[in-house]
Structure formats: C-alpha cells, structure tokens
Amino acid sequence: MDNNKTTTTTPEPIITLRPFTLADIDDFMVWASDDKVSRFCRWDTYTNKEDLIKFMTNTVLPHPWFRAICLNGRPVGAISVMPSSEERCRGELGYVLGSEEWGKGIAPAAVKMTVKSVFEEMEGLERVEALVDVDNKGSMRVLEKVGFLREGVLRKYSVLKGRTRDLVMFSFLSTDTMHP
Numbered sequence: 001m002d003n004n005k006t007t008t009t010t011p012e013p014i015i016t017l018r019p020f021t022l023a024d025i026d027d028f029m030v031w032a033s034d035d036k037v038s039r040f041c042r043w044d045t046y047t048n049k050e051d052l053i054k055f056m057t058n059t060v061l062p063h064p065w066f067r068a069i070c071l072n073g074r075p076v077g078a079i080s081v082m083p084s085s086e087e088r089c090r091g092e093l094g095y096v097l098g099s100e101e102w103g104k105g106i107a108p109a110a111v112k113m114t115v116k117s118v119f120e121e122m123e124g125l126e127r128v129e130a131l132v133d134v135d136n137k138g139s140m141r142v143l144e145k146v147g148f149l150r151e152g153v154l155r156k157y158s159v160l161k162g163r164t165r166d167l168v169m170f171s172f173l174s175t176d177t178m179h180p
Contacts, residue, residue, distance in 0.1 A: 015109045017067040017079065017117070020060050024068060025053060027075040031098035040136045041096060042160065065118060069097060069110040076101045079110050081118045081128060090127040091118060095139075107142045112178055115146070119174045126174045131167040133160065143170045147179040 020028070031037045032046040046052045060066050060078075069077035077097035084090045093114065097107050115128055132139045134153060144150065148170040157167045172178075 014072050015106055016070045017113050020068050024075045034099050036099045040133045079114050088124045093128050093130040108145045111146045115172055128172045130170045134166045148172045
C-alpha cells in the first residue's frame with residue numbers, strides 16, 4: 001500500500017472586475033455573439049467585430065461604471081451600473097456572462113463586488129435596482145442569492161426585441177446586508 005500519494009487540487013478561480021479596453025474585443029465577442037446570452041439583453045446578437053468595436057467605443061468605454069467580469073484575468077462577461085438621470089440616489093444594474101460560465105457562481109460574486117464598489121464610489125447612491133425579464137429565471141436567482149429584494153412585477157413595462165415584456169423589479173439598498 002502506497003501512503004505517499006500526492007493529490008493535486010485545482011486552484012480556486014479568481015473573479016475580478018476591471019474597466020474594459022479595446023484589447024478585450026475578442027473575449028467580448030464570445031458572449032456578444034451568443035444568442036443564448038443576448039436573449040434577454042436590449043441589444044441584438046453581434047455578428048461582426050466592427051459593430052462591436054463601435055459599441056465598445058461609443059458606449060462601454062465612456063460609460064461611468066462598466067466593467068469586465070474576469071475569470072483568472074480573462075473577461076468572461078460584463079457588468080454595469082448606470083446612475084439615474086433623474087435621481088442620483090439610484091442606479092440600474094445590468095450584467096451579462098458568457099453561457100459557458102453560467103452556474104459557476106461567477107455572476108453572484110461579480111454582483112456582490114459591484115454593489116460594494118458602487119456604494120463606495122458613487123456619491124449619493126443609496127439604491128441599486130435591476131429590471132429582469134419575467135422569463136429570465138437564472139438572473140432572478142443571481143439577484144436573490146446576493147440579497148436583492150424582489151419588489152414586484154412591472155407589467156408591459158418594456159419592449160424587448162419587438163415584444164412588450166413584463167419585468168421584475170429588484171433592489172438593494174446601501175443599508176441592506178448581502179447574503180454570504
């Protein structure tokens with residue numbers, strides 16, 4: 001019997017957030033060109049890099065809080081908080097993750113990091129809210145796992161890809177406690 005067996009363990013994946021650069025275009029294209037990912041997004045699936053470069057240049061890079069969700073240093077998704085133009089006390093959370101990374105705990109970790117950061121960085125912010133399509137069960141689970149409160153359904157609230165959709169409003173306040 002050999003008692004000198006060595007076991008190798010896979011290191012824990014490291015999840016970080018950082019601003020995007022145009023050098024991230026190939027990684028961004030992985031999820032932006034995936035119909036499963038864009039299904040509940042306001043944007044259509046990207047089919048060419050030129051259009052995605054325009055989006056990154058015109059929207060992502062100048063955005064006040066738009067970050068790459070990185071797994072071991074490589075972007076696998078995106079997360080943003082857009083301050084309200086009407087009330088500086090609130091901001092709207094949006095996130096997207098490559099379908100290959102779904103179900104691995106990456107989205108909840110990124111949402112937790114984002115909420116913590118924006119409450120520290122955005123002066124006067126007291127509420128982060130997220131609007132989720134009623135059929136997007138995965139995204140609702142992410143928010144509930146983190147500790148967001150499901151406030152209710154906004155009926156016929158938004159047009160998504162030509163169809164009027166019901167959305168669920170979630171919120172997290174600066175005074176709320178995040179779930180472990």
